[in-house]
Every structure is written in structure tokens, then in C-alpha cells.
Amino acid sequence: MKVDKKYISQLKEESKDIRDILVKITSKNGGHLGPNLGVVELTQSILEVFDLPKDKLLFDVGHQSYVYKLLTGRKERFETLRTRDGIGPFSDPRESEYDFFIAGHAGSALSAGAGIAKANPDEKVIVIIGDASIANGHSLEALNNIGNNIKNLIVILNDNEMSIGENVGSLSNFFGKLMISNAYMNIRKDVRSVISKGKVGIQVKSVLERIEHSVKQFFLPSSISEILGYQFLGVIDGHNIEDLIKNLTIAKEMEGPVFIHVKTEKGKGYQLAEENKEKFHGISPFNPETGEVESSGRTYSNIFGAKLVELAEVDKSIYAISAAMVKGTGLGEFQDKYNDRCIDVGIAEGHAVTFSAGLAISGKKPYVAIYSTFFQRAQDQLIHDVGLQNLPVKFIVDRAGIVGEDGKTHQGIHDINQFLTMPNYRVLAPTTGEELSQIIEFSKDFEDGPLAIRFPRGNAFELRENIKSKFEIGKWQEIKKGEKNLYLATGAMLKEIMSIENKLLEKGLGGTIVSCSSIRPLDEKFIVNEFSKYENIFTFEDGYKKGGFGNEILSFLNEKKIMININIIALNSVAIPHGTRNILLEEYGLRGKKLIERIEDSINGEK
Numbered sequence: 001m002k003v004d005k006k007y008i009s010q011l012k013e014e015s016k017d018i019r020d021i022l023v024k025i026t027s028k029n030g031g032h033l034g035p036n037l038g039v040v041e042l043t044q045s046i047l048e049v050f051d052l053p054k055d056k057l058l059f060d061v062g063h064q065s066y067v068y069k070l071l072t073g074r075k076e077r078f079e080t081l082r083t084r085d086g087i088g089p090f091s092d093p094r095e096s097e098y099d100f101f102i103a104g105h106a107g108s109a110l111s112a113g114a115g116i117a118k119a120n121p122d123e124k125v126i127v128i129i130g131d132a133s134i135a136n137g138h139s140l141e142a143l144n145n146i147g148n149n150i151k152n153l154i155v156i157l158n159d160n161e162m163s164i165g166e167n168v169g170s171l172s173n174f175f176g177k178l179m180i181s182n183a184y185m186n187i188r189k190d191v192r193s194v195i196s197k198g199k200v201g202i203q204v205k206s207v208l209e210r211i212e213h214s215v216k217q218f219f220l221p222s223s224i225s226e227i228l229g230y231q232f233l234g235v236i237d238g239h240n241i242e243d244l245i246k247n248l249t250i251a252k253e254m255e256g257p258v259f260i261h262v263k264t265e266k267g268k269g270y271q272l273a274e275e276n277k278e279k280f281h282g283i284s285p286f287n288p289e290t291g292e293v294e295s296s297g298r299t300y301s302n303i304f305g306a307k308l309v310e311l312a313e314v315d316k317s318i319y320a321i322s323a324a325m326v327k328g329t330g331l332g333e334f335q336d337k338y339n340d341r342c343i344d345v346g347i348a349e350g351h352a353v354t355f356s357a358g359l360a361i362s363g364k365k366p367y368v369a370i371y372s373t374f375f376q377r378a379q380d381q382l383i384h385d386v387g388l389q390n391l392p393v394k395f396i397v398d399r400a401g402i403v404g405e406d407g408k409t410h411q412g413i414h415d416i417n418q419f420l421t422m423p424n425y426r427v428l429a430p431t432t433g434e435e436l437s438q439i440i441e442f443s444k445d446f447e448d449g450p451l452a453i454r455f456p457r458g459n460a461f462e463l464r465e466n467i468k469s470k471f472e473i474g475k476w477q478e479i480k481k482g483e484k485n486l487y488l489a490t491g492a493m494l495k496e497i498m499s500i501e502n503k504l505l506e507k508g509l510g511g512t513i514v515s516c517s518s519i520r521p522l523d524e525k526f527i528v529n530e531f532s533k534y535e536n537i538f539t540f541e542d543g544y545k546k547g548g549f550g551n552e553i554l555s556f557l558n559e560k561k562i563m564i565n566i567n568i569i570a571l572n573s574v575a576i577p578h579g580t581r582n583i584l585l586e587e588y589g590l591r592g593k594k595l596i597e598r599i600e601d602s603i604n605g606e607k
Contacts, residue, residue, distance in 0.1 A: 011048070011241050015040045018067055019269040021078065027288040029082050030405060031089065032063035034273050034280040035130075038160050038238070038264040042128070043067040045244035046156075049252055050124055053098045058113045060129040060139070062090030062103030063282070064158070072098040082405040084579030084587075089407050104409020105377065106130075106347045107138030110155065114146050117153040124152055124252060131159045132324060136347045146257050147229025153257040155230070158238070160266040234261030239268060278327065300455040301398055303433045305330025307440040308367060312338055315444060319366045321356050323349045329369035329398045349374050353381035353393075360391040365444065369396035372412025372454065373403075382450075383422050390424040390449040397454035400429070401492050401542035402585055404457070407578030412454075413571055417547030419452040420520060426473065427452045427519040429491030429541075429549075433460025435517055438471040446473075454491060456542070458581065461495040474521040476514050485511025485603075486534040490519055490549050493540035493569075496591050503596055509603065511536075519549050522556055531557075531564050536603050538567045542590055545570035567602040569595070 018040050026033040044067075046057060052072070059065045069087060070078055074096065080086025088095050091103040101112045109127045117125040133139055134157060146153060231254050233247050244262070251258045266281070267273030272291035273280035279291070286293045312318040312334065320326075320334050320342045327335075335342040345352045349370055356366035375382070375397060386393050397419075400412040419425045428451065430436035436455055443451050469477060479494070480501065489497045494515050504510050511534070516523070531537060539550035550568030557564055571588055585591035589598045 008242050008245075011041075011044055015044060015241070016269070018044075018070060021070065021075075022066060023270055023288050025079055025081050026283065027286050028079075030282075030284045030286075031082055032066070032282045033270070034267040034277055034282075035064040035160075036066040037268045037270055037273055038266045039064050039128070039158060040067050040268070041239050041241045041244060042156070042158065042262060042264065043071065045241055045248055046126060046128075047071055048245055049248040050126060053100065055124040055126065056100045056113075056116055056120070057098070058101050058109040058116075058125070058127045059091050059103045060109030060127060060133045061106050062092075062099075064128070064130070065091045065099070065103070068098070069096070072096060082407075082578055084577070084583050086578075089405060089578055090409055102409065104407070105374070106133040107136035107377075109133075110139050110142030110146065113153055113155075114142055114150050117150045121152055124154060126154045126156060128156045128158050131157060131161060132347055137350065143228060149229070149257075151256050154251050154260065155257060156260045156262055157234075158262055158264055159235075160264045230257050230259035231255075232259050232261070234259075236260065236262045238262040238264035297459040298433060299330070299458060300430075300433060300436055300460050301328070301330035301457075303330075303436050303460055304369070304396060304398075304440060304455070305333055307437050309334050309337060311441065311444050312341065315365065316341075317363065317365045318444070319343065319356075319359055319364055321345065321352050321359075321366055321368045323347060323352045323370050323374065325369070325371060325374075325398075328371070329396065331369055349378040350381045353378045354385045356393045357381075357385040357389065357391050360386075360393045361389065365392070365394070367394045367396055367443075369398060371399040371410070372397045372401075372415045373399065373410045375415055375418065379418070382419075386450050387423045387425060392447045393450045394443050394446075395419075395450065395452045397452055399457045400454035401456045402576060402581055402588070402590070404581035404584060405578050408575040411576045412456075413543045413576060415452070415454055416519065416541065416543040416549060417551075420547060420552060424449040425452055426450070426521065427454070428473070428517055429454045429519055430471075430517050431489065431491060431494035431515045432462050434462060435471055435515075436460065439517070442471055442473065456492040461492070463498075471517065474518050474523060476516045476518065476523040476526050478512060479515050480513040482511040482513070484535045485509060486531070486537045487511055487513045487540065488516050488538065488553075489513065489540040490516040492542050493590065496585070496595060497540055500592065500596055504599070507596070507600070509596075509599060516549070519552060522552060524556065527553065527556060528560070528562070531562070536567065537564065538569055538599065538602070540569045540590075542585075543570060544573050546573060567599075569598055569602075 019037055022033060022036050074087055077087055082089045091099040091101065093099050093102065100116065103109060109129055113125045113127040129139065233251055236243055236247050247260065251260055265274065266277045284293050308318065308320060318341065320331050322329050322331055323345050324347050326332060326342065326344050331342060343355065345355060352368055352370065356368045359366040397415050400415055403410055403412055416427065419427045426449065428439055430439050439453055443453065487497050497513055501513065539553060541549040545568050548570050550566060550570060554566055576584060576588065586594050589595055
């Protein structure tokens with residue numbers, strides 16, 4: 001196939017403009033810069049070859065869809081990326097007809113793509129999947145099912161050797177071999193050299209060629225892809241538009257399924273991102289000249305990580321497990337100091353949980369640190385492998401509550417009811433950074449079953465006065481003493497109720513403020529002895545109301561036949577969109593003026 005050189009030149013110029021826009025907007029709004037810089041030419045080429053949106057393109061994961069958004073009618077609004085009511089952070093069918101399937105979590109695109117292709121046999125379905133996502137169990141199940149069955153599906157492996165951080169595991173190593181390795185190329189060169197010299201007989205020549213073929217089967221991807229039932233194309237330079245268009249055109253005409261291996265560079269075209277791929281995978285607003293991010297204070301993740309390092313220095317049975325988010329969960333220093341006890345399983349949350357169960361049943365002390373939204377992916381293992389056996393695994397639920405700009409696929413608002421509905425789990429939500437440190441220290445020798453310890457994204461809240469006593473499981477602490485109204489705040493919500501305390505006093509709505517870091521077990525003694533002293537009782541949590549902290553208290557009151565009304569301030573079961581955490585907390589009535597209004601309305605009987 002001939003490709004118009006002049007048009008290719010125009011596309012190359014367009015790719016430069018796209019990269020400039022990506023850097024400009026993400027430097028202001030934050031976002032997944034590195035992955036998108038790496039798929040500019042690939043995205044351009046797909047749009048040149050296929051008839052989108054009649055043909056369907058799915059991303060695994062959708063954080064690499066910024067370029068696609070720019071080129072499918074959203075360029076004018078692209079400056080609103082990740083802002084409230086602006087362009088979303090991931091693929092979303094509600095945003096554009098070009099986004100055919102939601103794509104916030106890894107592993108879904110192959111399964112969804114297979115279903116879409118089956119239902120639409122006359123259309124091409126293209127799935128772009130990363131070399132980290134393809135090692136996910138969900139993806140492997142789909143690959144196994146697709147082979148020889150789905151003829152109109154094209155799978156593009158975007159091989160940039162990175163997930164959030166560096167890829168890990170044997171499958172990652174395997175896909176690293178899919179590039180034509182130096183070892184194979186050297187053997188091939190040597191064999192061809194001997195044959196070309198004409199100093200070997202026909203039989204020897206045949207043997208040498210068979211050896212070359214066998215070695216090739218080990219080093220090249222065609223063997224496994226063809227065994228699975230795929231036609232194979234590759235390896236293709238993911239930044240060579242001409243080669244990409246040629247090979248995609250060939251794939252379009254082939255009877256599939258087709259597997260295309262494309263090699264890209266994360267951060268391509270922006271030197272700072274090329275040199276620090278992990279930092280620029282997902283980054284907060286930054287200086288585009290220096291790459292520097294505005295320094296933040298002490299985060300909950302930092303506090304957890306530092307405390308675990310301190311404890312692990314003495315206790316050699318402590319292990320840290322994460323799923324492609326070691327540094328994000330504060331475990332970077334732990335990994336540096338105790339690498340043999342820090343296990344990054346890659347995008348495999350279910351495996352992380354069961355692996356930790358194996359450690360725990362063998363007498364070790366595993367801490368599994370994963371973002372709240374991704375614990376949803378390990379529900380069966382949390383119940384079957386840990387809960388039913390009552391194993392003392394510590395689950396560090398990072399990014400709990402509203403996380404902000406990453407939107408509805410990443411909000412950490414399911415974990416309270418998730419863990420409360422499973423057998424034998426205790427659930428803790430520290431209300432300050434100091435309390436988190438105390439809880440981690442307490443957890444080290446807790447052997448009575450699994451613990452879930454949740455905390456929000458961002459800087460830790462600390463009380464101005466040291467008025468809290470040492471943490472005790474199943475015990476709440478009064479922060480401010482008052483009358484008539486009782487305010488029970490768990491986790492991040494203590495900060496919110498403390499921030500409006502003076503306004504409540506001005507309105508005659510002051511009361512007793514209680515820090516409730518122990519969600520399960522509840523402080524049953526406090527409930528029985530203190531609730532009857534107040535006219536209005538409120539609970540505050542940054543998760544869903546149904547099955548949450550407030551409902552846990554209601555269940556206890558019902559069991560004890562205590563007739564007291566509770567006002568639950570929480571989130572209703574709706575999808576929380578993208579926007580800054582501050583804006584979303586206010587909008588959904590968990591901060592500031594809107595929170596005061598909810599309290600007033602509850603007291604006045606309006607809600």
C-alpha cells in the first residue's frame with residue numbers, strides 16, 4: 001500500500017501540535033500526560049484507517065484517550081479536561097458517540113470488545129490495551145475466549161513497558177520479549193552467515209534453519225498469538241505513522257481476530273516525561289518548564305508509609321503488598337529499604353489479596369495497600385480467602401471517599417459498605433494523621449481477623465489542640481462538649497464538621513463533636529449511655545448512605561430495641577462525577593455551606 005508522503009508530513013506536524021496541547025492543558029489541570037504522549041501517532045493512524053464511530057474503538061485503560069478526545073470533536077472544550085462539567089478523564093459514552101464503552105479500570109476492554117464485535121459482525125472493533133493491562137486476569141480470560149471465535153476484532157498491544165510504575169511479573173517479562181531480542185537476532189545472524197558461506201551440506205543447512213525457526217518461536221510473539229487463534233502483525237514502531245497506517249490497513253482487511261504488537265514510548269516528545277515516566281504517568285498541575293509540582297504537606301499515604309517502615313525495621317514479619325501503585329500508596333521508601341518484603345503484583349488486585357492470605361496463614365503480617373476504587377476488583381478474594389478464614393490481613397484503603405478529578409470510575413465511595421457486609425472484618429477510619437499513625441502501630445499485633453483502614457487522598461488533618469487520647473478499637477472520643485446536638489464524624493468528615501463548628505454555634509446549632517474512627521466495632525457503650533442525652537443525633541461519612549456507618553448504628557439500635565432517630569449525612573447512591581475534591585464535597589453536601597444547610601434542614605424536619 002502506498003501512503004501519500006505529503007499527507008504523512010501533515011500528520012507529523014499535527015502530532016507535534018497535539019503534544020503541545022497535552023502538555024499545556026495537563027500542566028494546568030493535571031492528568032495522565034505520559035500515556036497520552038505515547039499514543040499520539042497510534043491514535044492518529046487508527047482514525048485515518050477505520051470508519052469511526054461506525055467501527056468501535058475501546059481503550060484499556062481510558063486514561064490514554066486524551067488524544068482521541070482531541071481528534072473526535074472535543075478540541076474546543078479540551079481545556080476543561082478533568083474539571084467540573086468539563087471533558088472527562090476517561091472514555092465515557094455519555095460524553096461522545098465516539099466513546100462506546102466506559103474505561104476507567106483495567107481489564108475490561110477485551111471482554112467488552114468481544115461482546116460488541118459479536119453483536120456487530122459487520123463492523124470492526126479495535127481494542128488498545130497496555131502491556132500492563134493485558135497481564136490482568138480479566139484480560140487473559142478474554143484472550144482465551146476470543147481466539148478463533150471473533151473474526152472482526154483487532155487487538156492492539158500498546159507496549160510501553162509501564163503501568164502506573166514499572167511493569168512487574170513473568171507476563172510482563174514475556175511481553176518484553178515480544179520485541180525482536182538481541183539474543184534472537186544474533187543467533188539468526190550467525191546461522192544465516194554460516195549458510196551463506198556455502199560450506200555446509202543440504203542436511204546441515206536444514207537442521208540449522210530448523211534451529212533458527214525454533215529459537216524464533218521462543219523469542220517472537222507469533223507462536224503464542226497463533227496458538228491462541230490470532231493473526232499476528234508486528235512489532236511496529238508506534239511513532240512511525242506510515243508503518244502504522246500500512247499495518248492497520250492490512251489488519252482491517254484480514255479475517256481476525258488480529259493481534260498487533262506496537263512499541264511506544266511513554267512520555268514521547270516531552271523530555272521531562274521521557275526522563276521520569278512514573279512521575280508523569282498521572283501528575284498534578286505542574287510547571288511545564290521544570291516539571292515541578294507545587295509541594296504539598298504531609299499526606300495520609302506518607303504517614304502510613306513512614307510508620308510501616310519504622311515498624312518493619314524491628315518486625316521482620318511485616319510485608320507490604322500493592323497492585324501497581326507502590327509509590328502512590330506511600331510504599332516507595334519501604335520498597336527501597338525492604339525490597340524482599342515489598343511485593344508489587346501488578347494490576348492483579350485479586351491475586352494481591354489471596355497472596356496476602358497465604359502470608360497471613362503462614363504467620364506473616366501482610367499490609368495490602370490499594371486505592372479504594374480498586375478493592376472492588378477483589379471482592380471474592382476478600383470474602384472467600386480472607387474473611388471466611390478470619391485471617392489477620394491489614395487492608396490499607398487509600399484514596400477513600402471523594403477523590404476528585406479522576407471522576408466516577410475512581411471515587412472511593414464503596415469501601416465502607418463493601419467491608420461492612422463481609423464476615424469478620426473490622427473497619428477503621430482515622431480522623432487525623434496522628435490517629436492513622438497510632439492505628440498502624442496498633443494493627444501490627446492485631447491477630448483477631450482482617451482490618452480495613454481507610455483514609456482520604458491528600459494532606460492529613462490535625463487538630464490544633466492535642467485533645468485526643470490514644471486510639472482504642474471500639475472506642476470513640478469526644479472532641480468538643482455541647483448540648484442538644486450530637487455530631488458523630490468518621491474519617492475525613494471530622495475535619496469537615498470542625499471547619500463549620502463556629503458557624504453552627506452562631507446559628508444555635510452547637511453540640512458535642514465526636515471522633516468515630518472505629519466503624520466496626522462501634523462504641524456500643526457510648527451509644528447506650530450517651531445517645532439518650534441529645535435531641536438531635538447526626539452521623540457524617542464520605543461514602544454511600546446505604547450500608548454505611550450511619551446504617552451500622554441504626555442496625556445496632558434496632559437490635560437493642562433503642563428507639564432513637566438518627567440523621568445520616570452521607571452520599572446517596574449516585575455516580576459522583578469529576579471535578580476538584582473541594583467542589584464535589586461542597587456540591588454533594590459534605591462541606592461548608594451545603595453541609596450546614598443539610599444539618600439545618602434535618603433539624604427543621606425538611607429532610
